[in-house]
Amino acid sequence: MKKWMFFSYFLTFQAGFGLSQVMLSEEVGISPWGPDDEIGTLNLMSDQSRLEVLSRIGSGKIYDLGVEYFVGMPSFHALGDPAYKIWMTHTPKGTLIDNPNGMGDAMNAKVSYTGDAISMYTHMGTHIDALNHFGLNNKIWNGFSVDEYLGDKGWKKTGAETIPPIIGRGVLIDVLALKEVEQLPENYRINSSDLKSALEKQGTKLEKGDIVLIRTGQARHYEHADQYLDNYPGINLDAVKWLVEDQEIMLLGADNLSFEAFPPEREDNWVPVHTYLLAEKGVMFIEQMNLESLAQDKVYEFAFIGSSLKLRGASAAPMRPIAIPIQ
Structure with missing residues (x-):
């Protein structure tokens, strides 16, 4: 049975759980960078960190990590959002x-x-999710409330216009190559053991402030929306908690539609990975990337350079990221 329209799971979820039962133990994070912070862990980036990674560029070859926008491209129109x-x-x-x-x-x-x-919907194609995309209990990252900061023309805090140009050390974690299969199982949840094993196989180590990109192989189906949307794999809570809390990464990205896998891994939250990253930890992420060329050339460490459109108040913005191998 086709399950790419995972939104049906949400309807079942909502019918079985009252609003009073949802997200009882989760609260938005308060930023260690101060009460006015709107960019979360992107504060780990500095002039020195950018210079350091750029100084390590050892090639003029550029890998384009973005996808094309076209009529019929994968989208969230089943949720009522506009197609391209x-x-x-x-x-x-x-x-x-x-x-x-x-x-x-x-x-x-x-x-x-x-x-x-x-x-188009702002969450189409290669895009970065801003910290206002998902919240908890009518608040978003750093305690900004719906009542005070959400107007008719978007959020007054953490909108996509606040996202700075991003330059940092990028690391590809090739989960598909680790499994040595043509395609990951339907709705496969990538866990921390998968990430650790893939890094060991690649001979790659993570560092504080890294930009971690996870390859599931789903980008190979991007030209065919039904296949791209069908039962796609994604990361789970265990994996992102390991990346954020133990490895102290700065930014995440993946090549699937919505980063995490569905149906929801928890009964009290239909997007637990999204709310953990955006609302609790202030970690943004990039979705619908094309990581195939990096994987083909086995480029696991690179200078990541990406800048998104400054869409005031928006919950996401298109991005055209690139990767340049470093020494």
Whole structure:
């Protein structure tokens, strides 16, 4: 039975549990970087840390970790969010007929004018989740409340516009290669043992402030939405707690739709990994990456460079990250 529309699990979950029973033991984290902090663990980044990793670049080869945006791409439209759309606002023939610039037939016949517009959900394609994306008990990271900071045009705190350009040491953890299979099992939950074993097999060690990217292999199906969305694997709570609390990583990323696996691993929270990272620990993450070229070349350590659109008040923003091998 097709289960890619994992949203049905949420309906079952909500029917079985009252709101008063949800998330009883979880509370948003208060930032150690002060009451005005809006970027969480990205505070681990500094001028010195950026310079250090950039000084280790030993190649001019660049790996593009982003995916393309196109009509029919994977999306959350089953939850009521808009699919990706593109339409023409100007065409060469239309400009000649309409003469919107007032330049006349001769000029418009000579100069071909094409323009277009798009509409999309901010959580489509390669994007970074801002800290306001998920909260707990009507609050988000650092105790910012819905009542005080959520307006009609988005959040007044931790919006995507606050996310700085990100440069740091990146590490690929290739879980698919560890398992030596063509595809991970349906809805497979990647745990801390998987991560430790993959790092050992690769000969890679994590460092405080790293940007950790997890390969499930799901990006190979990105051009075919049904397959990409179908029973995809993801990380579990045990794994992210090990990365955040024991390894002190700065940022996470993966090549699947929604980072964690479904159905929910807990009965009292339908997105426990999301709320743990964003609301409790202030750790952002990047979803729907393309990690295939890094994996193919076995590039496990690199300078990660990524910058997202400064969408004021938004809960996510598209990102075009790159990786450059370091020595």
